[in-house]
Amino acid sequence: MKQPVSADVLLPLVRELVAIPSVNPVLAPGEGAGEAAIAAYCRDWLQARGVRAWLEEAAPARPNCVAEVGRGGGGGGATLVLCGHIDTVSAAGMDIEPFAAAVRDGRVYGRGGYDMKGGVAAIMTAAAALAREPLPGRVLLALVCDEEHASLGADDFVRRHGADGASGCILTEPSDGALVLAHKGFVWAELVTEGVAAHGSRWQEGVSAVGRMARIVAELERFDREELRRRTHPLLGPASLHCATIAGGTGFSTYAAECRLRVERRTLPGETPKQVERELLDAVARAGERAEVTLPFHRPPLESDRASPVATAVRSAATAVTGREPAETGVAYWMDAAVFAGAGIPAVDFGGSGAGAHAAVEWTDVDSWVTTANVLVEAARRFCS
Numbered sequence: 001m002k003q004p005v006s007a008d009v010l011l012p013l014v015r016e017l018v019a020i021p022s023v024n025p026v027l028a029p030g031e032g033a034g035e036a037a038i039a040a041y042c043r044d045w046l047q048a049r050g051v052r053a054w055l056e057e058a059a060p061a062r063p064n065c066v067a068e069v070g071r072g073g074g075g076g077g078a079t080l081v082l083c084g085h086i087d088t089v090s091a092a093g094m095d096i097e098p099f100a101a102a103v104r105d106g107r108v109y110g111r112g113g114y115d116m117k118g119g120v121a122a123i124m125t126a127a128a129a130l131a132r133e134p135l136p137g138r139v140l141l142a143l144v145c146d147e148e149h150a151s152l153g154a155d156d157f158v159r160r161h162g163a164d165g166a167s168g169c170i171l172t173e174p175s176d177g178a179l180v181l182a183h184k185g186f187v188w189a190e191l192v193t194e195g196v197a198a199h200g201s202r203w204q205e206g207v208s209a210v211g212r213m214a215r216i217v218a219e220l221e222r223f224d225r226e227e228l229r230r231r232t233h234p235l236l237g238p239a240s241l242h243c244a245t246i247a248g249g250t251g252f253s254t255y256a257a258e259c260r261l262r263v264e265r266r267t268l269p270g271e272t273p274k275q276v277e278r279e280l281l282d283a284v285a286r287a288g289e290r291a292e293v294t295l296p297f298h299r300p301p302l303e304s305d306r307a308s309p310v311a312t313a314v315r316s317a318a319t320a321v322t323g324r325e326p327a328e329t330g331v332a333y334w335m336d337a338a339v340f341a342g343a344g345i346p347a348v349d350f351g352g353s354g355a356g357a358h359a360a361v362e363w364t365d366v367d368s369w370v371t372t373a374n375v376l377v378e379a380a381r382r383f384c385s
Contacts, residue, residue, distance in 0.1 A: 001320055001321060001378075003321065003370075003374040004129035004132075004374065004377055005122075005125045005129055005370055005373035005374050007366055007367065009128075010121050010366060010370050010373060011108070011366050013121045013124060013125060014101070014118055014366065014369065015101040015103065015108055016041065016101075017086075017112070017117040017120060017121055018101040018112055018117050019099050019100070019101045019110070020037050020038045020041055020099075021033060021037075021088075021091070021098075021099055021111075022034065022035050022038040022086055022087050023087070023088055023090055023091060023111075024087040024088065024145075024146060024148045025062075026146070026150070027089055027090060027149055028090035034062060034087070034145070035063060035086050035087050035145040035146070035153075036061055036062075039055055039063040039064065039065040039086060040055065040063075040065075042065040042120070042124060042143050045124060046067050046127060050128070050131045050132070051068075051069055051127050051128060051131045051141075052068050053065060053068075053141070054067070056156065056157075057156075058145050058146065058152045058153045058155070058156035058157075059145075059146070059152050059156075062146060062152060062153070064143060064153045064157055065086070065141070066141060066157065067140070067141035067143075068138060068139070068141070069127050069130045069131045069135060069138070070130070070135035070138035070139050070384060071134075071135060071136060071137065077136035077138065077384040077385060078138075078168065078383055078384050079138045079165050079166045079384075080137065080138070080139050080140070080167075080168050080169070080170065080310070080313075080380055080384055081139075081140045081142055081157075081161075081166050081168070081169040081170070082123045082126065082127070082139060082140070082141050082170055082376060083123075083141075083142040083154070083170070083171045083172075083337075084116055084119040084120040084122075084123050084143055084171065084172050084173075085116060085120075085143075085145070085146075085336065086117075086120060086143050086144065086145060086153075087145050087146055087149075088111050088112035088117075088148065089115075089358050091111040093360060094111060094360050094361070094362070095361050096109050096110070096362075097110070098110055098111035099111065101113070103366075106365060106367055107354070107363040107365055107366065108363065108364050108366060109361070109362065111362055113354065113362055114354035114355060114356055114357050114362050114363060115173075115174065115357035115358065115362070116173055116174065117364070118172075118351075118352055118364040118365075118366075118368075118372075119171075119172030119173060119174065119351050119352070120143055120172070121373075122172050122351070122352065122370075122372040122373040122376060123141055123143065123172055123373075124141070125373045126373045126376035126377045126380070127139065127141055129373075130377060130380055135381070136385050138384065139380050139384065140161060140164075140166060142154070142157045142161075144156075144157055144336065150297070151336055151339055153336075158339055158340060158342075158345070162343040162344065162345065166340075166345045167345065168310030168313070168346050168347070168383055169337065169345050169346070169347040169348075170347070170348060170349070170350060171335060171337050171348070171350075172349070172350065172351040172352075172372060173349050174351045174352055174354055175331075175349055175351040176351075176352070176368075177327075177350075177352070177353070177368065177372075178329045178350075179311065179314055179315055179318065179327070179328050179329070179348060179350055180329055180330065180331055180349035180350065181306055181328055181329070181330060182269065182301070182303045182330035182331075183236070183301060183302045183330060183331045183332070183333065183334060183337060184236055184239075184266045184267060184268060184332050184333070185266070185267040185268075185271070185299050185300045185334060185338065186264055186265065186267060186298065186299055186334055187264070187267060187273050187276045187295055188262065188295065188296055188298065189263045189264075189276065189280055189295050190260060190263075190293075190295075191213070191216065191260070191261040191263065191280065191284070191291045191293050192258065192259070192261075192291060193209045193212040193213045193261075193290070193291045194209055194212075195207040195208050195211075195212060195257050195258065195259070196255060196257065197250075197254060197255055197256070197257040198254070198255045199253060199254065200252065202255075206255025207255060208255050208256045209248050209257060209259035210249055210259045211256075212259065212289045212290075212291075213246065213248065213259040213289075213291070215287040215289055216261070216283065216284055216287045216289055216291060217243050217246070217261065219286050219287040220241060220243060220263065220280075221243070223241065224240060224241040224242065228241055231268060232268075233268045233269060233303075233330065235328075235329060235330030236268055236332065237332065239265075239266060239268050240265070241263060241265045241266070242264055243261060243262075243263055244263060244264050245261070245262045246259065246260070246261045246262070247259070247260050265279075267300075267301050268301055269302070269303035271301070273295050273298045276295070276298075277293060277295055280293050299334050299338060300338050301334075301338065302335075302337045302338040302347065304346060305346065308346045308348075309383060310347070310379075311348050313379045313380075313382040313383035314375065314379045316382060317375045317378035317382055318350065318375045318379075320378055321371060321374045326350070335349060337349055350372065350375060350379075351368075351369075351372055352364065352365060353368040354368070
């Protein structure tokens, strides 16, 4: 099969994207410029190659780059979304120059190359290839901001375009060439215990909120180890919980009046925030304590039908491009796929290879993203027909 995307096109684009700092400004306010510069670069690159592209602000100075190829509403075919995020985590503490985009042995090194500017480059080069041929349906590009924090970009995109008849979405988070059909969700919870402040010498008057929380922590650890790990999903493995941060007290010689614990619970398909809240309250009761429980943020898990049109298109396209059917898997981390699924747009993930997401050394494999781009082109042809 003739492949329309080559490394000659994709490699310089990956390097340009990595060289543009796009650290999420909520995660690292001191580092950065956010996504504005990279979104504008993506728009200009696409426009120069005949792709209609524009910016949409998901929040002030936090734009998505949105683009379109194909025949639009009059073509009679389906609408497919290709989605990747353009923000990164902090570059502080890296062992390599984060934005030099050095190339060694077919790898591009730098912050965001793996997570996930290689995937963004695959989407952009696929769109440029598709713009040169007749396409009976339509492909929308969602190059979104803020995935690393609260997914403001994906939320804004589906709010604006979910009613446009999109009937499938392919994300390009790294997957080592596997077809990802499921991922876990998460629930963030905060627990607060109250004590009685008193001088450290007055044991008969003081009650430590930290001591109360310690008994809750012990019960949550037991619950995670003995109960949650028995709940499993065939693609995702077990549910889990961990105690993330704890703070309480004012000094050595004072009984702590308050203690706050932050907990993250990783959820499986079918589990809900209400269920998690009930489990936490039950754990507090089993510990013989009282605590206020709030859920400040949560994101749902994903479970995609392997027989859906979008999954079928990716599977058949990957088989045609690579000569072998891709493995089907799930991942433990969360991604924007669940935002699209929640808007009624079936979503799967297919991407390339590399290592070092959020780590001191990050790199991405160029050839794997060339393959990804060519799979996207073929999947779009099949899906939109």
